[in-house]
Amino acid sequence: MSVNEKFSAIRKGLLEFLLLQIIAADKVYVADILKQLSATEFATQEGTLYPLLSKMRREGLLDYEWKESEAGPPRKYYELTEKGREQLRETLEYWGKINGTVKKLGQK
Amino acid sequence: MNKVITINLGGNAYQLEEGGYDALRAYLESAAARLQGNPDRDEILSDIERAIAEKFLALLAANKTVVVTKEVAAVLAEMGPIEADPGEAAAPGASGTSGAGEPGAAGEERAAGRGGPPRRLYRIHEGAMIAGVCNGIAAYGNVDPTFVRLAFVILTMLWGSGLLVYVVMAIVVPEARSPEEKAAASGDPATAQEFIRRAKEGYYEAMKGFPDRKARREWKRRFKRDMRANADQWRHNWHCYWAEHVPFHPGMGALPLLSLLQGAVKVLWICALISLLATGAVFGLTLPENVPVWVAALVLVMAYGILACPLKAARRACYRGMGRPRWVWSFVFVLDAVVWLAVAAALLWLAAHYFPELREAVGSIPSLAHQAADDIRSGWKGK
Numbered sequence: 301m302s303v304n305e306k307f308s309a310i311r312k313g314l315l316e317f318l319l320l321q322i323i324a325a326d327k328v329y330v331a332d333i334l335k336q337l338s339a340t341e342f343a344t345q346e347g348t349l350y351p352l353l354s355k356m357r358r359e360g361l362l363d364y365e366w367k368e369s370e371a372g373p374p375r376k377y378y379e380l381t382e383k384g385r386e387q388l389r390e391t392l393e394y395w396g397k398i399n400g401t402v403k404k405l406g407q408k
Numbered sequence: 409m410n411k412v413i414t415i416n417l418g419g420n421a422y423q424l425e426e427g428g429y430d431a432l433r434a435y436l437e438s439a440a441a442r443l444q445g446n447p448d449r450d451e452i453l454s455d456i457e458r459a460i461a462e463k464f465l466a467l468l469a470a471n472k473t474v475v476v477t478k479e480v481a482a483v484l485a486e487m488g489p490i491e492a493d494p495g496e497a498a499a500p501g502a503s504g505t506s507g508a509g510e511p512g513a514a515g516e517e518r519a520a521g522r523g524g525p526p527r528r529l530y531r532i533h534e535g536a537m538i539a540g541v542c543n544g545i546a547a548y549g550n551v552d553p554t555f556v557r558l559a560f561v562i563l564t565m566l567w568g569s570g571l572l573v574y575v576v577m578a579i580v581v582p583e584a585r586s587p588e589e590k591a592a593a594s595g596d597p598a599t600a601q602e603f604i605r606r607a608k609e610g611y612y613e614a615m616k617g618f619p620d621r622k623a624r625r626e627w628k629r630r631f632k633r634d635m636r637a638n639a640d641q642w643r644h645n646w647h648c649y650w651a652e653h654v655p656f657h658p659g660m661g662a663l664p665l666l667s668l669l670q671g672a673v674k675v676l677w678i679c680a681l682i683s684l685l686a687t688g689a690v691f692g693l694t695l696p697e698n699v700p701v702w703v704a705a706l707v708l709v710m711a712y713g714i715l716a717c718p719l720k721a722a723r724r725a726c727y728r729g730m731g732r733p734r735w736v737w738s739f740v741f742v743l744d745a746v747v748w749l750a751v752a753a754a755l756l757w758l759a760a761h762y763f764p765e766l767r768e769a770v771g772s773i774p775s776l777a778h779q780a781a782d783d784i785r786s787g788w789k790g791k
Contacts, residue, residue: 331459331462344488346456346488347439347487347489351448351490351492352491353455354455355448357448358448372420372461373418373458373461374419374458376455
């Protein structure tokens with residue numbers, strides 16, 4: 301496994317966490333999410349995002365509402381549920397711990 | 409020169425070059441195959457279709473109406489391949505949520521997923537008479553809405569429970585708004601394959617009459633505007649009629665009067681229905697030999713609907729005309745309610761004292777329903 305492949309596994313695992321953070325900030329639809337991620341290492345595509353979002357909705361982390369767009373099909377705007385907010389809080393806490401551990405270990 | 413194919417994506421028609429159409433179909437088919445067993449498969453597929461539709465829309469302009477093969481390929485590359493189990497590969501321990509943790513259960517779920525999308529009970533507004541409850545039940549049970557309505561009417565007539573159930577369902581059952589919900593209401597798959605199938609069948613044949621996208625839009629806009637203007641005109645006429653022909657404020661005296669009229673029509677109708685069920689004749693008119701009783705009952709129900717419709721509309725107009733002062737209106741409403749109660753009580757009394765056949769009629773409903781079902785079945789087979 302090359303270094304790049306290892307990173308890709310890490311990114312994949314973190315994507316859900318990042319989605320929670322993006323959706324917590326504002327009601328967004330998928331194109332907004334893609335745009336926000338595109339400038340980062342986490343740039344992704346609809347083909348990945350839609351299945352992940354629908355899995356998160358199934359787990360009760362987020363919900364959506366329909367909004368008509370001026371031209372074209374209606375859009376789904378996602379927002380976090382109470383459970384999603386709770387999970388985001390827990391993940392942030394855990395992430396802080398991991399970060400601390402990564403920095404601390406190996407130091408003498 | 410390339411052949412162009414018209415498809416429906418997310419509710420809009422798009423024209424693709426044949427090569428692009430093939431690529432899109434292959435993409436959506438592979439997406440469907442990868443999502444096999446995913447409980448949200450149909451929803452994800454229609455999400456993806458809408459996303460593709462938006463991208464197509466961004467490519468088109470007034471003088472560019474066809475998405476060429478190269479552009480379709482670019483859009484599909486931008487979409488990226490569908491990842492069947494997002495995040496689960498990275499976190500194998502946390503995937504128990506879908507209830508398909510064990511291999512056996514996963515297999516079963518997959519088999520169930522292939523059987524079609526899950527059906528849900530929604531109210532369906534298209535073609536509805538009141539709030540779409542009967543329409544929704546009919547779509548859910550895959551039967552003709554007329555029969556559901558008939559059942560509700562009979563329930564309301566006999567025990568009054570139909571009305572209560574209807575009101576509760578109108579409040580509790582959600583309305584199908586989005587394409588998915590509409591598809592889930594009737595169990596039709598809302599997937600591209602379905603749309604493509606329809607496109608192939610010439611479902612959008614009519615749209616081809618408008619090769620120019622602009623002309624098509626213009627036509628749609630004019631149609632909508634005309635419909636709106638018609639509705640306004642009708643409403644205006646209605647108001648003028650009331651203002652000219654009714655000397656008092658519509659509703660003040662009209663509401664209880666209308667209730668009384670409606671009650672009278674209802675009594676007549678129930679008498680007719682009972683005599684039909686009990687003796688096979690309506691007011692001395694015997695049915696022809698080849699007309700089954702349930703058809704006659706259906707005709708009676710429809711006739712009542714037609715008769716009662718203007719009365720109902722007038723009553724609704726009265727309610728809508730509610731203004732100040734409030735206390736006058738509450739008095740009118742109380743009077744209205746009293747009239748209704750009196751009609752109901754009179755009906756019960758009539759039923760108990762003068763129609764020993766009523767019990768017989770109620771008893772004959774199950775056999776009538778069986779007869780209706782048999783008739784329909786044999787008629788269907790005859791086709």
